[in-house]
Amino acid sequence: MASFYFTTPIYYVNDKPHIGHAYTSLATDVLARWKRLEGHDVFFLTGTDEHGQKVEKAAQDAGMDPQAFTDQVSQSFRLLAERMGFSHDDFIRTTEPRHKAACTALWEELVRRDEIYLGHYEGWYAVRDEAFYGPDELVERDGVKYAPSGAPVAWVKEPSYFFRLSKWQDWLLRYYEDNPGFIAPASRRNEVMSFVKSGLQDLSISRTSFTWGIPVPGDPAHVMYVWLDALTNYVTAAGYPDTGAERWKFWPADVHFVGKDIVRFHAIYWPAFLEAAGIAPPKRVFAHGWWTIEGQKMSKSLGNAIDPLALIEQYGLDPLRYFLLREVPFGNDGDFAKSALMSRNNGELADTLGNLANRTLSLIQRNCEGRLPAVAAGTEADAELLAGLIALPAAVAAHLEAQEFHLALEAIMAQARAANGYITLQAPWALKKTDLVRMGVVLRHLHSALRVFATVLQPFMPGTTAAMLDQLGVPQQARGLADLAVPLPEGTALPPPAPLFRKIEDAA
Numbered sequence: 001m002a003s004f005y006f007t008t009p010i011y012y013v014n015d016k017p018h019i020g021h022a023y024t025s026l027a028t029d030v031l032a033r034w035k036r037l038e039g040h041d042v043f044f045l046t047g048t049d050e051h052g053q054k055v056e057k058a059a060q061d062a063g064m065d066p067q068a069f070t071d072q073v074s075q076s077f078r079l080l081a082e083r084m085g086f087s088h089d090d091f092i093r094t095t096e097p098r099h100k101a102a103c104t105a106l107w108e109e110l111v112r113r114d115e116i117y118l119g120h121y122e123g124w125y126a127v128r129d130e131a132f133y134g135p136d137e138l139v140e141r142d143g144v145k146y147a148p149s150g151a152p153v154a155w156v157k158e159p160s161y162f163f164r165l166s167k168w169q170d171w172l173l174r175y176y177e178d179n180p181g182f183i184a185p186a187s188r189r190n191e192v193m194s195f196v197k198s199g200l201q202d203l204s205i206s207r208t209s210f211t212w213g214i215p216v217p218g219d220p221a222h223v224m225y226v227w228l229d230a231l232t233n234y235v236t237a238a239g240y241p242d243t244g245a246e247r248w249k250f251w252p253a254d255v256h257f258v259g260k261d262i263v264r265f266h267a268i269y270w271p272a273f274l275e276a277a278g279i280a281p282p283k284r285v286f287a288h289g290w291w292t293i294e295g296q297k298m299s300k301s302l303g304n305a306i307d308p309l310a311l312i313e314q315y316g317l318d319p320l321r322y323f324l325l326r327e328v329p330f331g332n333d334g335d336f337a338k339s340a341l342m343s344r345n346n347g348e349l350a351d352t353l354g355n356l357a358n359r360t361l362s363l364i365q366r367n368c369e370g371r372l373p374a375v376a377a378g379t380e381a382d383a384e385l386l387a388g389l390i391a392l393p394a395a396v397a398a399h400l401e402a403q404e405f406h407l408a409l410e411a412i413m414a415q416a417r418a419a420n421g422y423i424t425l426q427a428p429w430a431l432k433k434t435d436l437v438r439m440g441v442v443l444r445h446l447h448s449a450l451r452v453f454a455t456v457l458q459p460f461m462p463g464t465t466a467a468m469l470d471q472l473g474v475p476q477q478a479r480g481l482a483d484l485a486v487p488l489p490e491g492t493a494l495p496p497p498a499p500l501f502r503k504i505e506d507a508a
């Protein structure tokens, strides 16, 4: 049993959660569940990013004290995680004492190693991104300068502590070369590498113009830069600075899941901070793409941000989970259209998987007295079906190892389509009158197929697959990947089947 550590970004509490937030965490959840299904020890972390100027301003706008405000908004992210069925082991908030202790310890370690010095910052800053930008990165419209993300920037001039980032440029480039899987997908890796090659400057890591943050040790006129604070959450939750803690065994993280907008922080600043402090850098950062909504950018001002809770209400949780990871290659941008959700649900879940389950289980119920027929050797068509099934878990594992969620689902669907072809060709409903033995063999093969599909789909659709495995008569303790090698006994009594998926009639 190996141990794995997967993280989501911690979410800013300046606004309520939308579908983009649910997406990053969903991918993390599926990988965490998959690794548990393989029998590994998993630590899955999510949480909220609560300091900084942006959050302070949101609290002011809401007329609330920042702590009361962050308590409230953080709660809405907790609720989202619960409703989305996320299986996180810890939910961290950056306003917690354990996190303040970790940030303070990390800062002091960097000071001890002479990685931090006091200077003066003068340059462009975007509060929306909580990021500094060089003048050559900006565009100007109507007298206002904007960052590449579209966020307006303002000129900032204040005393500041600096991290000696420039010193780590060559080390970073070597780290990327030596660990080709560190940044994925490859397009992001290239982007980060060319940014680093173009030259890194020392990074301003404290602010004096507001107070909502963790005070700099020994100089409380400064608060720590919110990204240094935020990134540190990943080691806080693993027990830092107590590297003798039980949880420290999970560090370094296996995959930090992030959106493409925050890859720079995770792939440049974060490994540099850690290496400078003598802590091992994470193994991988995967940057996924962004969702647009019915062809438009999702934004507060357009008022088109999609509330995941409303979608769950309307379509059900598992169809939503399935759709988000099936529709768009992980790493690419994608468009969220309700018509697309409807067609994935109806075509793949209801028609392909649901129908197969329903037809097979109804026939076993009616023609075999609801008892599982024996396993038996069969025809060439049987062997072909079984060969596809046997290979499926390893194929899914390989895709998930590379965070290719859509390909994992495509591989499962391909086998489900093959099983549908098999049932049509073998026509077990007709065999009832001609060859009862053969009917049993066919139904048993179809049952085996459904068991494999339900088992490997558990991380994606935990609720529906649990119901499916109940209907298939698979005991709770026999739902792991390794259990697939042990056939259920002949004669196992199956409960009467009930539909697992419903068709969505109207996407509006």
Ligand code: MSP
Residues within 6 Å of the ligand: 008, 009, 010, 011, 012, 019, 020, 021, 023, 024, 049, 230, 231, 233, 257, 258, 259, 260, 261, 262, 289, 290, 291, 292, 298
């Ligand atoms: N607080 C920082 C992360 C700190 S991690 C140490 C942050 N928070 S965020 O709430 O703004 O964004 C969190 C995640 O949501 C990011 O990974 C971001 O890419 C993702 N998404 C926000 N909008 C999105 C879409 N429209 N589509 C897909 N994901 C998007 O950044």
